[in-house]
Amino acid sequence: MHAKSRVRAIIVAAGVLVGSIAALPSPSVAAAAPGTVVISQVYGGGGNSGATFSNDYVELFNRSGAPVSLDGWSVQYTSATGTGNFAANKADLAGTLAPGQYHLVQLAAGSTPSGALPQPDSVGSINMSGTAGKVALVRSAEGLACNGSSAPCSDAQLAQLADLVGYGGANFFEGSAAPALTNATGGLRKSGGCADTDDNGADFETAAPAPRNGATTPAPCGADPSPTPTPTPTPTPTPTESCDTPSTHPISQVQGSGETSPVAGQNVRVEGIVTGSFQGSGGLGGFYLQAARPDADPATSEGLFVFSSSPVKAGDRVLVSGKVIEYNGLTEISPATAVNVCGTGAIRPAKVDLPLRKDGVTFERYEGMLVTFDDDLAVSETYNLARYGEITLAEDERLWQPTDRKGVDTEKDARRKILLDDGSAAQNPPTLPYHTKGSNTVRIGDEVRDLTGVLTYGFDVYRVQPTQPVVFRAENPRPAQPAKVGGDVRVASLNTLNWFTTLGSRGATTAAERDRQLAKLVANITTLNPAVAGLMEVERNDDVALNALVDALNAKAGAGTYKAITHPNPGTDLIQTALIYQPAKVTPVGPARSSSDPIFNRPPLVQAFAKAGRPGKTFTVLVNHFKSKGCTDADGPATGDDADQGDGQSCYNAKRVKQAKAVLALIDSLRLTNALVVGDINAYGEEDPIHTFEDAGLASLSKKYVKKEDRYSYVFDGLSGELDHVLADKGARKLVTGATIWHVNADEGRFMDYNTEYNPPYLYAPDAFRSSDHDPLLVGLRL
Incomplete structure (x- = not known):
């Protein structure tokens, strides 16, 4: 979950009203009340010739004065005038947007690598047109079986639209279509995302794409644009919790034996030892804790991430209360409503041998736990080392293209690799977080042994957040000259x-x-x-x-x-x-x-x-x-x-x-x-x-x-x-x-x-x- 914005808020309001698309006066024009969460940027030229960025993207923005949950929402897309439905191109969303906060949805990459996007908050595979198309923000994860023109959307489908942007020659839009785009221009909602007159043509302008994400400084609009004020209920006082307040669930029960928690959505109280704190500026927004005594089931993890700014340090014994959620595949408590430091303790790292065994064992059993890889791990990729602090590692040797040579075991390769992260949400740090001994950089083929850290999950891959210094050996030193080839x-x-x-x-x-x-x-x-x-x-x-x-x-x-x-x-x-x-x-x-x-x-x-x-x-x-x-x-x-x-x-x-x-x-x-x-x-x-x-x-x-x-x-x-x-x-x-x-x-x-x-x-x-x-x-x- 490197560099993903972890800013969350507890919604204390009774409900947040979101402007919805009204019935269409014609097949191509939609009218809407001003929205709370809107599409603030669209860019479809990613990876095309002359593109600014390698990926298409859609940017969302919370115009309202209250936090809005995106859980269960989606971004959907269809071509400007084709017969395909929105359902064919869908990217699911999750998380909560604070007032004035942006949310970046990274989409498909083109064939010409160019600039990298800021760290996205959501990732999808939608391939948008660089000139004209239709983008819908939908308050549902179900794909809409309509396109607004040749397949008109029903009243029920229109009611699911939180926002709609038709650009270029699109035949479905609010008011009038936004301007056509190019590989070097995006469609930007005016006033930083606050403009919403229900007319795409009036609300959007073309400019150089400038994607913003959840880590961008929030820019709240001048007033809550919700059509009716949102009542704020009187909060119910909660008892003060202390070290005498017992846990309600062991961590292993919260994790469960599968990929998702069996108690997701429930409030729990757990006890454990802090194995790594990644709080503070540029951090991950929380800490990991692990049960002092594991249960008897090897399929259940004993570790957990806690989203909290309450100060803790490694070795603290803590009791934590809060709601269990699945955040982009990671089981965690978010937000923590109580963190009580009640002593100290120690956790011995679990030894992980790569490649993982073939008997169905996955990294899920170690999610959130302190681990040590008792292997020589070779650097296999450094593409995002300077950008996000990430290095792909593989047991024993680098990973090979299976069509380059005979004998490549792709199934084994999937079991012998792991991503090393840097425990930080900072992007583009002034110095590399890792370097090989005797060098100021890391080359593919260099190796590290006894890598120790917390094994976690984010952006569709298991990764290690280190808790001890990482030292690489120069197993692949720079060749100052090419090898001799003879001849004249x-x-x-x-x-x-x-x-x-x-x-x-x-x-x-x-x-x-x-x-x-x-x-x-x-x-x-x-x-x-x-x-x-x-x-x-x-x-x-x-x-x-x-x-x-x-x-x-x-x-x-x-x-x-x-x-x-x-x-x-x-x-x-x-x-x-x-x-x-x-x-x-x-x-x-x-x-x-x-x-x-x-x-x-x-x-x-x-x-x-x-x-x-x-x-x-x-x-x-x-x-x-x-x-x-x-x-x-x-x-x-x-x-x-x-x-x-x-x-x-x-x-x-x-x-x-x-x-x-x-x-x-x-x-x-x-x-x-x-x-x-x-x-x-x-x-x-x-x-x-x-x-x-x-x-x-x-x-x-x-x-x-x-x-x-x-x-x-x-x-x-x-x-x-x-x-x-x-x-x-x-x-x-x-x-x-x-x-x-x-x-x-x-x-x-x-x-x-x-x-x-x-x-x-x-x-x-x-x-x-x-x-x-x-x-x-x-x-x-x-x-």
């Missing part, structure tokens, strides 16, 4: 992570970021020192970006050290493949060539080379960047054979196979010899596109020359694998003296890159590390 000509392949000279597009957003990115790319390439380098993700802008990179390389390596090859058919994408070479080492043979096959929107670049001064023996480099695995592009969602087939190869696998066949046809039609197919194939080592190449006689050089544990170039969702390849035909293989993958990028956190957003300034250095998100490959040839 070196060929490299590297993805530049959107090297753009145009600001605010796919690459840097400021001149400072562009300079930082360029410095890292130059450090990467000059250290590789290739005679030929195939590049991906270079801006397609008449070689302006490509030449800027060459100029920077020559400024460091010496005038004339590198030259660029002009692509004869750079394609239609914003990015292109590219080639640079050292004229003192190799000489281009013949013109640069490409493919006109429409299967490519980033066509390959083909160039033959000979060793400088020795024009006899040649080799040919084909630089490629195949279709990505994302399931949506400019043409819409993947369909048919290109849709995700559920085989682990994601979307557009069929297209990547066709692209591989087109490259093979190009080799044949151009009668290429000593061919090296290099680039970001967007396919892992045992996927169909790679098999297509191998079946045709090309061989993966990394499979031959790189040890299995080192054969990876990319990390996605905590899984390592090789998306980038160098494949050689029979003739080229006779020239190869070695190959390696230089792990300067994939093992480094994104917080080490050139971006200034969210990245602690002290971590940036103009070196090769995290110059991209893909590792470069290097091959030695003897000509």
